[in-house]
Structure formats: C-alpha cells, structure tokens
Amino acid sequence: MGGLDMPGLTALLIVFKLWMGAIVGSVVTSLAYRSRRNKALVIRGALFGAAAYLLASSAASWLGSWTGAHETAVSYAGSCAAALLAGASPRVKSVS
Secondary structure, eight states: OOSOOHHHHHHHHHHHHHHHHHHHHHHHHHHHTOTTOOHHHHHHHHHHHHHHHHHHHHHHHHSOHHHHHTHHHHHHHHHHHHHHHHHOOOOOOOOO
C-alpha cells in the first residue's frame, strides 16, 4: 500500500514547521532591521525563527486548552520574537 507511514509523516511535519519558521524569521528580520540588513543577519534570523517555531509548536501541542487550540498563533509569536532577538546586538558604548 502506498502512502506515508507515521515516521515519514512526522518527519514531513517537522520539515514543514522548520520551513515556516525560517520564512517568518527571515521576513521579520528583514523588515525590523532594514538599515543594517545583510545576508548573515537574515540567515541568523531564519535559523532562530525556525528553531523557535518548532519549539513553540511542540510546547503548545503538549500543553492543553488554549495553547493547544492556538498552536499556530503561539508558534508565529515565538518565531517573531526569536527573529527580533537574532538581530539584537549587544553594543557596549565605551566611555572616553
């Protein structure tokens, strides 16, 4: 019989969630840090966004009630926050 088995479907969902998080992360980073946007910053935002989307999605599905029903919103919010943190740079101003 054709079709996906359970491990194959699980892997497909994980790849899809990582892809969605990478898209959200790269778009948020590109829009939030337009003045200093470069390829490395967008890639870092995409990686942070992908990881946060997958983590938030997993956490929301394990928790019940409201977060489980709003898994997508929780995942997008986590991905956006991580992308913004990816672009934050701790610049220390020297006192002269």
